[in-house]
Amino acid sequence: MAAPALMNGPLEPIPNWTDDEKPSMPGSPSTPKHSSPIRAAYIAIAFLLGITGGLGNALVSANLQNIQGSLGLTPVEAAWLPAAYLMVNISTSLILFKFRQQFGLRLFAEIGLPMYVAATILHLFADSYATALLARAVSGFAGATISTLAIFYTLQAFPKARLGQGLVIGLGISQLATPLAWLLSPALLDLGEWRTLYFFESGLALCCLAAVVSLKLPPGIRIKVFEGRDFLTFALLAPALALIVAVLAQGRTQWWTAQPWMAGALIAAVVLLVAAVLVEHHRANPLIQTHWLGTASTIRFAIGAMGIRFLLSEQTYGATGLLRTLGMGPDQVQPLYAVMLIGLVVGIGTSALTFNQKSVIPQILSSVVLIAIGSFLDWNATSLTRPHDMFLSQFLISTAAGLFMGPLLLVGVMSALKKGPNYIVSFAVLFGVSQSIGGLAGPAIFGTFQQFREHEYSATINAGIDPTNPVVAQRLQIQGQVYGRVIADPVLRQTQGTALLAQTATREANVRAYNDVFLLNGILTLLLLSWSLFNVLRLVIQAKTNPPVATGPASGAAAPI
Secondary structure: OOOHHHHHOEOOOOOOOOOOOOOOOOOOEOOOOOOHHHHHHHHHHHHHHHHHHHHHHHHHHHOHHHHHHHHOOOHHHHHHHHHHHHHHHOOOHHHHHHHHHHHOHHHHHHHHHHHHHHHHHHHHOOOOHHHHHHHHHHHHHHHHHHHHHHHHHHHHOOOHHHHHHHHHHHHHHHHOHHHHHHHHHHHHHHHHHHHHHHHHHHHHHHHHHHHHHHOOOOOEOOEOOOOHHHHHHHHHHHHHHHHHHHHHHHHHHHOOOOOHHHHHHHHHHHHHHHHHHHHHHOOOOOOOOHHHHOOHHHHHHHHHHHHHHHHOHHHHHHHHHHHHHOOOOHHHHHHHHHHHHHHHHHHHHHHHHOOOOOOHHHHHHHHHHHHHHHHHHHHHOOOOOOHHHHHHHHHHHHHHHHHHHHHHHHHHHHHHHHHOHHHHHHHHHHHHHHHHHHHHHHHHHHHHHHHHHHHHHHHHHHHOOOOOOHHHHHHHHHHHHOOOOOOOOHHHHHHHHHHHHHHHHHHHHHHHHHHHHHHHHHHHHHHHHHHHHHHHHHHHHHHHHOHHHHOOOOOOOOOOO
């Protein structure tokens, strides 16, 4: 199927590129041959861009309690800070992809990077809550630009024959930001509280701007792609996605059924989404290919992509939440995040080294298996669990996170390119939304489940605490003796002992509830694995009975998911 956008022709003369140098599509840079030092410079800049682009939001998420205390925010107000970033970031691919196709990579970088620098510097003056929200929203838009540039710079460091490996590494670089944020935060906070975090991010942003100006990306092809209705679609989809993000981000904090605005937000999101689909469905040159998005293979891909990101929340919510509940501070969890960083590097490296069309399905399935093993290893946590007890499980889950991203993206890209280059916008939106929604839905749903289970366990444990029971009475006496040197009144001492016992009961209830989260995650992972294997088997049988259906990688693109 020909891409309508290409029918307009290039906006400027196309250089006499060889087949190896031609851009893969309009909006992408050309791929000329570079010397080894230039390739090394490109990959160094790619690491700088990728880590910087993801580090800002990771630093805010890792240090949200410190920022909340410094700005005097309530938990609800603090939850809006990372939400503001995602509410803007989730829909930017709708516009940015076509922007660089029509206006070129240079303008794309010259707008995106200064905007990111401005956002990080704005953080330094975020003395008010409104300024902090504005800074996070601007960072959400600019961060999408930085991440895209990081991938393009990575691809310049690889020859044309190894662009697949380059894509895996380019995608993986931004994933390193979260463990790095946890590793760097304690030292940065010791230097000057939360503002030091933003000083550090601002410095990285300025370094990115200097690096991109010093070593530019090769030129690409510019074509006219924007139409008036594109902006109508964006005006409908952007607020719809933002409303969904808002509900997922605030659901646990404000509680799902306690706030009427959440129901209104979801209803408005559905109305806007339906309106956007109706607009796009009847366009000659749609921004979003609704026919393709409605196919069975694309729906399977979306469910699988969202499902894997959802299951990875065992790490960001489950393991981290359990250790925080047990009183572990940032300094104590640093070794665990160092292990997570190593796991990510191992996963990304393994994926890049073994990356080819035949290994795509095994890599995705292997990542699901690793998540299941990690979840069941964490299932036996107790109140004595410490970060070193989770080294193996979190290493496996981090390896899975680094292993699945590249193959998953190749699956979707091949499926979209089979239809035509103009389907890439639809895939970019689908991929970004699935990862963002999956990453938000995991903590939201697991957190809700954990709270329900904690209340049930607390009720069960407290029901068994009978002061007339000799064992309980002895325990209360022991608990009260803790305050023997500071509280002379025996009645008050007994009251404090009772309160301490209640805290212990609450802690044990939370540990049991987190174990239920790990168990639930493991069960859901096994269900996703079974469903994926069923789809693989179905396509193998289909290929044997009708060989032309599976002639290329795109035909089996959605096989595992």
